[in-house]
Amino acid sequence: MKENNNRLGWLFASPYLIYSAVFFLIPLVWSFYLSFTNWDLISPTYDYVGFDNFIKALKSAGVHAAFWNSYKFMMIFIPLVVAMSLAVALLVHSLPKFKSFFLVGFFLPYVSSGVVTSLIVKGLLSFNSPLNTFLRKIGINIDWLGTSWSALLIVGLIMAWKFTGYYALILTSGLQNIEQEVYEAAAIDGVTGSQRFWKITLPLLYPSLYTTLILAFGVTFGIFTEVYQLTGGGPNYATNTWQMEIFSQAFKNLQAGYASAVALIAALATFISIYIIRKLLEKWGARNGWE
Incomplete structure (x- = not known):
């Protein structure tokens, strides 16, 4: 029976x-192989170049920017x-009804x-948009997407x-x-509103915060x-990112081998x-009793 259950489990797991x-393991192995070649995405042949792609990537201004921009x-x-x-979670949680709706x-x-x-944001921030027209009238002229700090x-x-909800x-x-x-026990001990959040809610919310933060950092x-x-x-x-750098090198510059090396570094x-x-x-979780 145990053997049959194992087979049934593998059967249900087999589609995933x-x-x-097909879509992750094979492309990963293929990308690893391509990273040591000079394939241009078009030619049916390509040459082995060793670690040249990785050395080139580590010296590239685009790769350096992608690395630091991730942290910015x-x-x-x-x-x-x-x-x-x-804020949204606390607000919705405090509602007496219609929580799911909100x-x-x-x-x-x-x-x-x-x-x-x-595209909507790009239109709103364009030079002739109502927002920028108004700002120029009051003496403020900002190229929102053409200035480093504002674009970031x-x-x-x-x-x-996008991810708040x-x-x-x-x-x-x-x-x-x-x-x-x-x-209720904390209220009896005289815990105030702000103390209630920092000393009770936040530490007890650790598992959900942990998941949220890991996803957000990713x-x-x-x-x-x-x-x-x-x-x-x-x-x-x-605003160059890892994905942007990989895309540009692979599909604009037609350097698929080099782009594969950048992808592995990323x-x-x-x-x-x-x-x-x-x-x-x-x-942080261990300090609050989560082991």
């Missing part, structure tokens, strides 16, 4: 395993999205098209707006798992659509960064 092998986006996106999703409303930006959102900020704001769902679930008796290494539509990685690599940088972040979060 086949999907993963992180500094903008993470505080914004965590604060906004926490959560779905906040969740809609996450399922909306990133291309459409980016705009992309970070769009990403925070999704992370609020996770945090709302965590809030619902906190027993009301804990707050997002900063995979930004593409918004940057592609709004800035194309500019100005002067100011994967390594992402893995190491997320590992360090995860360890720091686990230490």
